[in-house]
């Protein structure tokens with residue numbers, strides 16, 4: 199599957215115009231100078247060093263980068279457990295330019311990149327209100343996607359994106375945060391458990407022709 203994937207390019211972002219909401223240092227690379235710059239970056243756009251991961255809102259002009267990171271991380275996560283045909287169908291449909299355009303223009307959905315320098319190393323998608331993929335409650339927030347490039351797993355990039363989701367949940371005043379995670383994805387299940395999520399249901403997720411079980415987890419605010 200992976201060999202058929204177009205090799206994702208990591209072009210420079212066209213802009214960094216949105217406010218930088220959160221940032222952190224990769225472990226082992228902390229310097230006083232960098233943390234001074236990191237603090238400045240909270241209030242304005244600033245290129246710091248290659249060690250700093252920033253969480254930046256994704257807009258329509260970032261659609262190519264979103265498509266690349268979406269396809270690459272999904273393939274990295276699920277190719278080994280699924281048929282090539284089912285993966286291809288899912289990657290083609292769920293990350294098509296048309297679909298992403300629609301999702302990006304939905305005012306109840308928000309995407310964020312985790313940027314390491316100019317490189318997109320992960321992303322987050324959250325849904326509110328009617329845009330939740332399953333209506334649990336109007337006043338809830340769904341974390342539809344948190345995906346980090348495999349080579350950056352275990353470096354707290356996922357945690358940073360998760361904290362962004364929680365910040366949005368707090369700002370919106372939702373009652374709870376929920377998500378669905380494939381039952382055969384122990385790493386992600388453990389990640390959410392560590393953050394206080396508890397299982398409350400199961401549902402069927404369709405990958406191509408294959409029906410799989412997602413565990414539904416929630417965190418009461």
Ligand SMILES: CC(C)(COP(=O)(O)OP(=O)(O)OC[C@H]1O[C@@H](n2cnc3c(N)ncnc32)[C@H](O)[C@@H]1OP(=O)(O)O)[C@@H](O)C(=O)NCCC(=O)NCCS
Nearest residue numbers: 275344345346351352353354355356357379385386388389
């Ligand atoms: C799940 C994911 C977002 C976590 O991101 P991350 O940047 O690796 O997360 P962190 O470094 O903050 O935390 C890693 C956590 O994963 C869990 N974890 C790591 N390796 C694990 C393993 N082999 N088995 C079980 N849990 C594991 C632990 O809870 C670990 O936390 P700890 O280091 O405090 O023990 C990331 O692994 C990822 O993108 N996975 C692929 C996509 C995916 O499955 N997304 C979720 C779909 S719902």
